[in-house]
Amino acid sequence: MLLILLIAGFAVIGGVTHASMAARLNAQLTEDLSNAAQRVIGQIKRQFSPNAPSDPTGQQQLGTLSALYLQGNTSFAPSYTDPKNPGRDSIALGASDTEQIERLASGATSSLTVDRRLEIGDYRVLVQPVTLTFGNGSVVQGVLVVGLPLDEVRRTLGTLDLSMMLVSLGGIVLIGTLGTVLISRALRPLARVSAVASAVAEQPLEKGEVDVAVRVAPEDAIPGTEVGNVGAALNSLLDNVDGALEVRARSEARMRRFAADASHELRTPLAAIQGYSELIGATEALSDDGDRSLGRVREQTRRMTELVENLLLLARLDEGRTPASEPVDLTRLAVDLSRDFTVAAKDHRWKLEFDAEHPVLVTGDEPQLNRVLQNLMSNARKHTSDGTTVTVGVGTTADGQALLTVTDNGEGIDPEFLDKVFDRFARADAARSGSLPTTGLGLSIVKAIVDSHGGRISVESEPGRTRFSVRLPLAP
Secondary structure (H helix, E strand, O other): OHHHHHHHHHHHHHHHHHHHHHHHHHHHHHHHHHHHHHHHHHHHHHHHOOOOOOOOOOOOOOOOEEEEEEOOEEEEEEEEOOOOOOOOOOEEOOHHHHHHHHHHHOOOOOOEEEEEEEOOEEEEEEEEEEEEEOOOOOEEEEEEEEEEEOHHHHHHHHHHHHHHHHHHHHHHHHHHHHHHHHHHHHHHHHHHHHHHHHHHHOOOHHHOOOOOOOOOOHHHOOEOEHHHHHHHHHHHHHHHHHHHHHHHHHHHHHHHHHHHHHHHHHHHHHHHHHHHHHHHHHHOOOOHHHHHHHHHHHHHHHHHHHHHHHHHHHHHHHOOOOOOOEEEEHHHHHHHHHHHHHHHOOOOEEEEEOOOOOOOEEEEOHHHHHHHHHHHHHHHHHOOOOOOEEEEEEEEOOOOEEEEEEEEOOOOOOHHHHOOOOOOOOOOOOOOOOOOOOOOOHHHHHHHHHHHOOOEEEEEEEOOEEEEEEEEEEOO
């Protein structure tokens, strides 16, 4: 915008200057034309009256055109002085130029000034009726034609325009450079404030356990200026965010501690309930209703035990403990689990895709990685209809990572639920048609284990195809 204003300003100044100079040069040319006419008349009088006084206005300008028509006859044919040969006599005009001059002179009753393009160049021509009185007392009526070249005026205006253009361009460059430097210097504090905001925006605030220690420098957070007000407000906001994150972190830590403690404390009574139910079933003679009720107790105890174990595992993973570091053969894990599910879950078809000649090795905790694949396969079984084909794939990616996939050709996941599949206690019962009960923690555990191993898990789903992909660093 500043550049546009500068260009517009220089254009206006240049236009006004050009118009003013053009008016002045045209006025000067008109005056010179009048003087030239007087000199021509003086020269004519001296030719007929040698005693006539000399012309005080001096010599004619180079390139002056002149012609005189007395009482309708050509007394002095149109001619001009050649500016390229100052010492040469006047040169007669060509036929075309002579014809134009004669047309202007014919029938002239008053002074007329016009611009004409002649073969010898562009001229300003004065056509003026004159009355000549000679020394013998004779009076003659005639028409005087005098012209001066326009080249000098146009050359002067062209030089002026070029000079103003160069000056304007230099001024724009100079002012633009200085303006850029000054604006850049004035905006440096704002850039530093923006850098602080960008640094905070890149923090993983969703994890909660983040220390937002970055702040706007004191010199950029002094209230009273626009930048200072913004810096001070940003520092206040960051203080509030930092405090809120600390409160959230403490609350989540207490919740994790509570979940771990409660789960740990529940393991003993649940084990006792499971044991006593098994003992009653083995030693007591129960009715059919009693057997069914005792079976329900065992089933619910098993589910409760599974939930407690899952909560304990999540609590340990949330503590950020580094997993064990040992070579793990993903191909062997996939083979073993595929055999187990083929036997235990005959209501589904299980397929395995891998390269037997190239085992895929990663570094990590084998039981946890086994849990990852087991949960993904169990999830596919629970949430798809009988007869669904589940394919387990093991391989590597083009960028050198281990790739573990579990793909089924079931009904797919509801798009509205897809971004929540890894949330804790998220249940996809409305999205998938399986009927087996779930705790809603299986995929949360999978993601937590994969994250702790420096990997990444993703899901893509559409009707007829759902794929979970786990990428892990290959073992060195």
